[in-house]
Amino acid sequence: xxxxxxxxxxxxxxxxxxxxxxxxxxxxxxxxxxxxxxxxxxxxxxxxxxxxxxxxxxxxxxxxxxxxxxxxxxxxxxxxxxxxxxxxxxxxxxxxxxxxxxxxxxxxxxxxxxxxxxxxxxxxxxxxxxxxxxxxxxxxxxxxxxxxxxxxxxxxxxxxxxxxxxxxxxxxxxxxxxxxxxxxxxxxxxxxxxxxxxxxxxxxxxxxxxxxxxxxxxxxxxxxxxxxxxxxxxxxxxxxxxxxxxxxxxxxxxxxxxxxxxxxxxxxxxxxxxxxxxxxxxxxxxxxxxxxxxx
Numbered sequence: 016x017x018x019x020x021x022x023x024x025x026x027x028x029x030x031x032x033x034x035x036x037x038x039x040x041x042x043x044x045x046x047x048x049x050x051x052x053x054x055x056x057x058x059x060x061x062x063x064x065x066x067x068x069x070x071x072x073x074x075x076x077x078x079x080x081x082x083x084x085x086x087x088x089x090x091x092x093x094x095x096x097x098x099x100x101x102x103x104x105x106x107x108x109x110x111x112x113x114x115x116x117x118x119x120x121x122x123x124x125x126x127x128x129x130x131x132x133x134x135x136x137x138x139x140x141x142x143x144x145x146x147x148x149x150x151x152x153x154x155x156x157x158x159x160x161x162x163x164x165x166x167x168x169x170x171x172x173x174x175x176x177x178x179x180x181x182x183x184x185x186x187x188x189x190x191x192x193x194x195x196x197x198x199x200x201x202x203x204x205x206x207x208x209x210x211x212x213x214x215x216x217x218x219x220x221x222x223x224x225x226x227x228x229x230x231x232x233x234x235x236x237x238x239x240x241x242x243x244x245x246x247x248x249x250x251x252x253x254x255x256x257x258x259x260x261x262x263x264x265x266x267x268x269x270x271x272x273x274x275x276x277x278x279x280x281x282x283x284x285x286x287x288x289x290x291x292x293x294x295x296x297x298x299x300x301x302x303x304x305x306x307x308x309x310x
Contacts, residue, residue: 018090020054021083023047024062028080031070107136108300111147111159113219114244116286119263120160120178124310128303135299141243143217148172151291157300160307162219163285174287177307181262182223182282184275187254193275200278204231210238210256212247219284224259227282248272 026036027047037044055062060075072080112121117139125137140150144161151159152171163174184193184201192198194205206228213235214221228235238256244264251258252271259282265274288307290296296304 016054016057017050018086020050020057021086023050024054024076024079025083025087027051027063027070028072028076033070103132103135103299103302105134106297106299107138108297108303109138109140109155109157110300110303111140111142111150111156111161113143113147113160113162114141115220115261115264116160117141118244119261119267120286120310122267124303124307128306132299132302144219145217148289151289154291154294157290157296158304159289161287161289163287165289171292172289173292174289175308177286177288179283179285182220182259182277182284183262183265184257184277185248185251185260185265185272186257186275187252188271188273190254190257192273193257198275201275202278203227203282204233206235206257206259207231207233209236211235212242212250212256212258213237213240214247215241215243220259220261223282223284227259 022040023036023042026039027033030036030039033048033051034044037047040047051062058075058079061073062076062079064071064073110121121139125139128135129137140147140156142150144165147156147159147161148165148169150156152169160177161174163176165172165174184206186193193209194201198205211224213224225235239250242250244260247258247260248264248268250256259277261284265272288304290300290304295301
């Protein structure tokens with residue numbers, strides 16, 4: 016009994032027509048008929064009653080059909096499992112993340128992933144949540160780390176909350192401490208009159224900081240604006256102003272910086288892992304997703 020014969024048998028059983036079954040499995044009709052006859056000889060029983068224009072299953076055919084379907088399904092499962100294992104030895108994962116997450120969250124997780132799956136190429140794209148959502152939607156990314164709420168909610172994306180992160184104020188140790196030298200925390204209201212080093216437009220942290228200042232009744236004063244994360248931290252170290260950044264970034268980049276927590280209720284941001292709802296991520300991407308969720 017050959018695997019291919021079972022495929023042909025199921026095709027005839029489902030179409031009740033030899034020619035249509037041959038088209039379905041992409042084989043010439045005489046070849047399909049010969050293989051069915053060979054299967055019947057092997058089993059010692061007719062599987063079909065053949066009358067002109069009417070193909071029906073015999074009792075033997077009825078008994079074989081669910082078994083044949085199970086064998087074919089098991090073969091598909093085996094093929095899928097092997098392919099998924101192969102995907103963990105080679106291939107790629109396309110991950111999008113905001114620049115602050117590339118600095119704060121990702122290095123340790125990506126190092127652990129690379130140690131476990133050294134054959135997987137990691138392709139990282141930095142951008143704001145709006146840009147990353149667009150790249151996910153067009154299939155250019157497998158996964159993305161985005162800030163919630165999304166700038167434009169999309170029913171085509173599935174998001175899983177990853178963490179809720181505090182924001183802190185960073186300043187140069189040589190400059191005056193924001194809020195005064197004796198303050199262990201700083202309020203958003205204390206930033207009125209401070210010169211801020213501000214991220215470029217489209218940066219999630221920019222919108223969050225500006226909105227918090229306006230909620231306190233003042234417009235922030237920018238000393239420098241338009242930078243990415245590394246540039247902003249460098250400008251703060253140089254004493255050009257203060258900035259509001261994620262706690263993880265400040266912890267990793269704290270050398271040469273004064274880090275001051277925000278007083279309650281403070282500022283927070285919610286990080287989520289997003290992927291398309293209509294397409295399952297590749298196995299390697301799902302493994303990276305698992306490691307991020309379990310970190």
